[in-house]
Amino acid sequence: MAEDTIQYFDLAALLRIEKLGIRKAAANNLALHTSEYFNYLSQFLANSIQIQESLTNISSQSVSDSDINCIKITKDLLNKIGCDQYGILADSIINAINNNNKNTAAEYAKKLFAEYDELQPLISSAQIDSKPETMHEVINADDMSFYNNLETQLLYKTIKLLEHEGASGKYKILAVDDAPVMLKTISATLDDNNYKVYGMQDPKLLKKFLFQIKPDLFLLDYKMPDLSGFDLVPIIRDFPDHKDTPIIFLTSMGDAKTVSNALALGAADYIVKPFQGKQLREKIAKHLKISVD
Incomplete structure (x- = not known):
């Protein structure tokens, strides 16, 4: 053999x-x-x-x-x-x-x-293609802890963690932004029984993340140092499960060209920074087709 x-x-x-x-x-x-x-x-x-x-x-x-x-x-x-x-x-x-x-x-x-x-x-x-990377820059890191010791992680425990993610009953939101303060703000704004928020500072980890977790909606920062939110859209759409998953851009530029480019690329919506918590909740609820508390 x-x-x-x-x-x-x-x-x-x-x-x-x-x-x-x-x-x-x-x-x-x-x-x-x-x-x-x-x-x-x-x-x-x-x-x-x-x-x-x-x-x-x-x-x-x-x-x-x-x-x-x-x-x-x-x-x-x-x-x-x-x-x-x-x-x-x-x-x-x-x-x-x-x-x-x-x-x-x-x-x-x-x-x-x-x-x-x-x-x-x-x-x-x-x-x-390669070994899943440690997602040390993901908020809720405890939920992804099995990546930190994949070589020694017991299989039954890995399965249990993955199945727990799928059975939580919460809408999973992935927010990608290089600013930790923004990720914490989003997490605090959506911290209720409806949502489980994952925050990612390093957009290069996106593909690895999507191999294991299936978000119901994406919040993408328009402008980041390595990969922009625009660069991430093709990566997301390349996954069969995410051909139509709602993408909302977070941008400090609300001009017509930026908005037009975002929508043309396949974004469902956009929010101009800084934004009110109510506005974010309403936008997300609209695209997940759920009621706002």
Whole structure:
């Protein structure tokens, strides 16, 4: 089997793959770390060609010792990533071969190949380019603390934190502004039972953040040192879940050109700084289609 090179994955995307038993893997091994689970998935993907070749050989009743060894390793990986049902198929292949029943082994190999052919691209699609970065500049940092120790974070705890985010029942607002005072003002203004506010000073962290948290609305500062709010819109819209998510620009320039550019780029609205708390709440409520207290 090929040497494994660890890849990183969008955990939220992995949780949405019904064929992948990530919750089962965490429950079966409470000592399993997130990085270990990523390593198992990386091995599974790295050996995909060899796995498919071995299953094809067994299906055609042309079995070698390397094919048998490959299926044994595949069985172990399937169980480790929580796909016990497919591990049973691999075990059935091995037992049939040991009993010299090539026809039965071939039938099981065809079934496992079909399942593998569906599972492999789903896992592959959840890969991300690099290790998620520490989001030390995000207000509510405690909620993102599992990024700080991803290498040693237990998988079941990571899943619990992610699922808690999705089940909180609050509208998630991501505010991106390089001014800490502005982020604290926004957080204080929206500090009620309806909203959970994430504040981000460094816009370069946006893409990493969106791999794990799905905001219901964005508040973007128009002008920042590295990336402007305008620069962030294409990044947001590149995520399928955010093709239509409302974006409100925060700007100190209320001239017609700035407003026109913001709306043309796909913003739902804009607010000129400084603004009143009531104005911010009303704008957000309007685009989330909820009532204002």
